[in-house]
Amino acid sequence: MHDKTDQHDVLLERRGTAGIIRLNRARALNSLTLDMVRTVAAALDAFAADPAVATVVVMGEGERGFCAGGDIRALHESGRTGTPLAENFWRDEFRLNHRIATYEKPYVALMDGITMGGGVGLSSHGRHRVVTERTRFAMPETGIGYFPDVGATWLLAHAPAEIGTWMGLTGLEVGPADVIHAGLADVQVASFQLPELIETLAELPRGAVSRDVDSVLKNLGTDPGKGPLRTNHDVIERTFRLNSVRAIAEALHADGSDFADKTLHAMSTRSPTSLVLTLRLLREGKQSRSLAECLRREFSACLQILKSPDFYEGIRAAVIDKDRNPSWSPARLDEVKAETIDAFFQPVDIPLSL
Known part of the structure; x- marks a missing residue:
């Protein structure tokens, strides 16, 4: 029938x-x-x-x-x-x-x-x-000034050997x-x-x-x-277990392998604010008790992202003007302020009903 x-x-x-x-x-x-x-x-x-x-x-x-x-x-x-x-x-x-x-x-x-x-x-x-x-699988959000959502901060955080952290920060296809x-x-x-x-x-x-x-x-x-992520399991585990984007980047640079270099290059094109935000969301996701907890946290971050210049610049470059040349603000990791990231973690009053 x-x-x-x-x-x-x-x-x-x-x-x-x-x-x-x-x-x-x-x-x-x-x-x-x-x-x-x-x-x-x-x-x-x-x-x-x-x-x-x-x-x-x-x-x-x-x-x-x-x-x-x-x-x-x-x-x-x-x-x-x-x-x-x-x-x-x-x-x-x-x-x-x-x-x-x-x-x-x-x-x-x-x-x-x-x-x-x-x-x-x-x-x-x-x-x-x-x-x-x-x-062709990816969570490419750091490339548009956004962050992995739809519960990805739960899924990626629980992937083995920091593979999810690699996916979330680089946004590369696997x-x-x-x-x-x-x-x-x-x-x-x-x-x-x-x-x-x-x-x-x-x-x-x-x-x-x-x-x-x-x-x-x-x-x-x-x-x-x-696949290549399984092949490079040890490199990913060693570098992406670190708890700051700068430390991860430095570890990738020190590794010097072709895989590490390609990873570092990909991250260098992403929104610095998105990279720092994503890593914190993934680390908090790993400590969370449930998918629902991660979704609520992501929803709060979504409301704040509407105030972020990188969100509009990233989408402009990717799908509106399609020049693939976003101008991030700030443009450097060391210019991303702690208070900017903290603002994404403010609880919101609107219930998600999960």
């Missing part, structure tokens, strides 16, 4: 016992709008309440990406004009991230192609995370092997086998549980091999 509902930017379908959610902004790499976040949240509630639905599958339309993140152009405009859209988007997105992490039915995310920012929030919090040979190594995905399935995976999930009986899905994924899974 195939029941389809066309919500334009999100397509909903019930195929057999599978509830399928398809992000449908392929030309925009399925980047999320507020309406899309709300549609996905409503679909999860409906599928959870439907006894005929055993599993939920979330995927992106098109072959280029699962989801490239939030619609940062809209967030930029909202911050500039003082509308509530940015605040509403983050609040509803973070609630959705928490819903996914605590979802009562098997939740399967197909991280095929580009999976970044908000796409990580839709996938890596889920119970069953599937990558393919085409997966492939499927390293996504699995970081604990942010579970299994690799060849992209051409995704239709078979969906059909097999749709044939599971009502009341199927996570171990049934695990069995399906194990049967279709392939060996992703060993």
Whole structure:
């Protein structure tokens, strides 16, 4: 039985016992709008309440990406004009991230192609995370004057051997092997086998549980091999365990390996304020008791980011003028003031309801 509902930017379908959610902004790499976040949240509630639905599958339309993140152009405009859209988007997105992490039915995310920012929030919090040979995974926010959000300060902080710190500070893309190594995905399935995976999930009986899905994924899974982050495990652990961005940079410089040099170069192009903020958020995330605690902290930081010049400059350079040449303020790590960073950690009165 195939029941389809066309919500334009999100397509909903019930195929057999599978509830399928398809992000449908392929030309925009399925980047999320507020309406899309709300549609996905409503679909999860409906599928959870439907006894005929055993599993939920979330995927992106098109072959280029699962989801490239939030619609940062809209967030930029909202911050500039003082509308509530940015605040509403983050609040509803973070609630959705928490819903996914605590979802009562098997939740399967197909991280095929580009999976970044908000796409990580839709996938890596889920119970069953599937990558393919085409997966390009990143939390690139320090490159736009922002910070890893959507609960990434929980996810990255708990990745092994400071790999999450490397991901959060550099913002660089990683492939499927390293996504699995970081604990942010579970299994690799060849992209051409995704239709078979969906059909097999749709044939599971009502009341199927996570171990049934695990069995399906194990049967279709392939060996992703060993990625560069795993290969450079010791370098990352030795340098990124330090507790200041400057100390990390100095350790990378002293290491002198090709990997360390490339890492240092990437960090040198990022917003200094974002680097310092991100490292503190990750360190606090590691000490936090729950994802919800991290999401609340991130939400407070989001409201402060709307007052940060680097947020607007980073988005201008990346998606508006597209000159890829942001002018950060301040431009140097040693010019980032402690009180500037402290302002991101002020509790806000608006409840996140997590």
